[in-house]
Amino acid sequence: MTSIHQSASTGYQKNADKYQSGRPDYAAASLDWMRDALAVGKNSKVVDLGAGTGKFTKRICEVSDHVIAVEPVAAMRETLQANLPQVETPEGNALDIPLPDQSVDALICAQSFHWFASDLAVNEMARVLRPGGKLGLIWNVRDENVDWVAAITKLITPYEGDAPRYYKGDWQKPLPSPHFSPLEKQSFMQSHDGPAEEVIVNRFLSVSFIAAQPEEVQAEIAEQLRQLTATHDALKGKEQVSFPYVTEAFSATRL
Structure with a gap:
């Protein structure tokens, strides 16, 4: 990746703090997924590519003592460094991973692969993975079977x-x-629990293409989200809400 999509470079640079507070953590089941599907253990050398503020990096640190986080957006990387000072954070990106050939046991893209998915990026990931090493792709996906979640998607999609x-x-x-x-796929359910201002308003203000909007547009979107939480029967009057997600996790082996 010689350049970063404008939505990511602008939005994530501006709203790294909202990304950190508004995005859900990853389900405990992701630990078993790393151990079983990706064969990650304490001595495994693992790269978190497109690591953001370290939401999933933190999970990797629970199963491996050798974690390298690669994140091209400076504000996101700085938040990660502050929260996880034990993690290596070399500058790099998906087309220029700053590691030797065949030097890592697993490479994971959490909530990031869609930003740089290309043959060139896949070739670069294959370069740093040892033969038999594991590729992991994981996303927290909103459960739009819930009507108010679907309403939020309808609200933000035009942007x-x-x-x-x-x-x-x-x-x-x-x-x-x-x-x-x-690729082999696993799915597991989880929820992000907390005040609506955090798990709904901040969550969607942290979406790249929303965070990249002018401040007045962001304020209008935030007001629409607050109006939804104040009026929807499943949300109104609640100090804590549970935002439902489906975690989609994919794994493959370096041939």
Whole structure:
């Protein structure tokens, strides 16, 4: 990745704090997924590519003592460094991972692969993975079977423009690859629990293409989100809400 999509470079640079507070953590089941599907152990050398503020990096640190986080957006990387000072954070990106050939046991993209999915990026990930090493792709996906979650999606979708999105499926184009076995998928449910201002308002103000909007547009979106939480039967009057997610996790082996 020689450049970062404008929605990511602008939005994430401006709203790294909202990303950290508004985004859900990852389900405890993701620890078993790393241990079982990705064969990660305490001595495994693991790269978190597109690590953001370290939401998933923190989970990787629970199963491995050798974690390297690569994040090209400076504000996101600085938040990660402050929260996880034990993690290596070299500057780099998906087309220039600053590591030697065949030097890592696992490489994970958490909530990030759709931003840089390409043959070139997959080739670069294959370069740093040892033969038999594991590729992991994981996303927390909103559960739109819940009506108020679907209403939020309807509210924000007009602003997304050409921003890459998991649901569009374009991230699947470079996979399968000659470098990797076919992807295997696991899914598990979880929720993000907290005040509506955090798990709904801050969550969606942290979305790249929303965070990249002018402040007055962000304020209008925030007001619409607050209006929804104040009037929807499932949300109104509640000090704490549970935002439902489905975690979609994919794994493959470096051939």
